[in-house]
Amino acid sequence: MVEIKTAVIIAGGKGTRLEEKTENFPKPLIPILGKPLLEWVIEWLVKNGVKKVVIGVAYKKEMIKNHFGNGEKFGIEIVYTEHDENGGTEDAFKTDIEKSGIEDENFYAMNGDQITNLDLKEFTKFHLKKGGIATLATVNLRTNFGIIETGDENQIVKFKEKGELEDKKMNAGIYIFNKKIKNYLEGGNIEVNAFRKLIKEKKVYSFHYKGTWLTVNDKKELKKAEEFLKELEVPKENTF
Numbered sequence: 618m619v620e621i622k623t624a625v626i627i628a629g630g631k632g633t634r635l636e637e638k639t640e641n642f643p644k645p646l647i648p649i650l651g652k653p654l655l656e657w658v659i660e661w662l663v664k665n666g667v668k669k670v671v672i673g674v675a676y677k678k679e680m681i682k683n684h685f686g687n688g689e690k691f692g693i694e695i696v697y698t699e700h701d702e703n704g705g706t707e708d709a710f711k712t713d714i715e716k717s718g719i720e721d722e723n724f725y726a727m728n729g730d731q732i733t734n735l736d737l738k739e740f741t742k743f744h745l746k747k748g749g750i751a752t753l754a755t756v757n758l759r760t761n762f763g764i765i766e767t768g769d770e771n772q773i774v775k776f777k778e779k780g781e782l783e784d785k786k787m788n789a790g791i792y793i794f795n796k797k798i799k800n801y802l803e804g805g806n807i808e809v810n811a812f813r814k815l816i817k818e819k820k821v822y823s824f825h826y827k828g829t830w831l832t833v834n835d836k837k838e839l840k841k842a843e844e845f846l847k848e849l850e851v852p853k854e855n856t857f
Contacts (some may be wrong), residue, residue: 621741621793622668624725625717627709628655629675629702643677645729646684647839650846653684654833655729657846659691665737667725669694673713675702707810711802721796728790732831732842735791743824744793750801750820751812752793756830758785786823789830 628645645655659670670688674681674697681697688695700712710726723744725737735754744752766775788808801811815821831842 619723619741619745620666621721621723621725621737622666623671623719623721624662624667624669624727625671625673625710625713625719626655626658626727626729627673627706627713628681628729629673629678629700629709630730642680644833645681647833649732649833649839649842654842655681655685656691657732658727658729659685659688659693659695662725663691663693667693669696671696671698671713671717671719672729673698673700673709675700705804705806707802707807708804710798710807711804714799714802719796723793723795726792726794730833731790732829732833732845733789733791733826734829735789735826736828740791740793740824744822747822749815749822750795750797751815752822752824753812754789754791754830755786755823755825756789757827758787786825789826790832
C-alpha cells in the first residue's frame with residue numbers, strides 16, 4: 618500500500634474557550650499529561666510513517682516554532698507557514714499548501730486539536746480505494762442535549778441524556794487530500810466552499826470511525842483528553 622508521508626496541521630487558533638490557559642501560550646502548547654497537545658499529534662504521525670509536517674501558525678506563533686524547531690528532535694521535518702488567525706479553515710489550508718510547496722499525490726490535513734485512536738493506515742487504504750479528491754474522517758454526531766423519542770399520541774417512549782446519534786455523522790476535522798484539492802480552495806471555510814463543490818462532483822467520501830475521538834476546545838474536553846490518555850499503555854500505536 619502507498620504510504621502518505623506528509624501532513625498539514627492548522628495550529629493558529631487562539632483557543633478562547635480555554636480561557637486563561639491560552640493567555641500566556643497558544644492552544645497547541647497546552648499541556649496534557651505534561652506534554653503539549655500538538656506534540657501528541659506529531660508523535661502519532663511519526664509512528665504512522667509521516668516524514669514531513671507543515672504547521673500553519675498565527676497566534677503566538679514564535680512560541681510554537683521555538684518548541685518544535687525544525688522537527689529534528691522528533692525525528693521528522695517540520696516547516697511553518699503563517700496565516701491570518703481570523704481567516705477561515707479554507708484560507709489556512711490554502712496558505713499552508715501553497716507556501717510549503719507540497720507536491721505529494723496525497724497528504725493528511727487536519728485541525729490540530731484532536732485526541733483519537735483513528736487508524737491512519739485503514740483511513741489511507743480507504744481513500745486510495747475510492748480515488749476521491751478528499752476523504753473526511755467522520756464520527757457519530759454528539760449532542761449536549763437530552764434525546765427524546767416519541768411514539769403514538771406523542772408519548773415519550775425513550776429518553777437518553779446527551780450522547781451520540783448513531784444515524785447522523787459529523788466531521789472529525791481529519792482529512793486526506795489529493796493534490797487536486799488545490800483547484801478547489803478559494804478562501805473562507807472549507808466546509809462551506811470546497812467540500813460543497815466536491816459533493817456536487819461526487820469526489821468526496823466519508824471514512825466513518827467508531828473509536829475514540831475527542832476535541833480539546835474547552836476545559837471539560839481537556840479533562841476528557843487527559844482521562845483518555847491516562848488509560849493508554851505507553852507507548853501506544855495509532856493514538857495521539
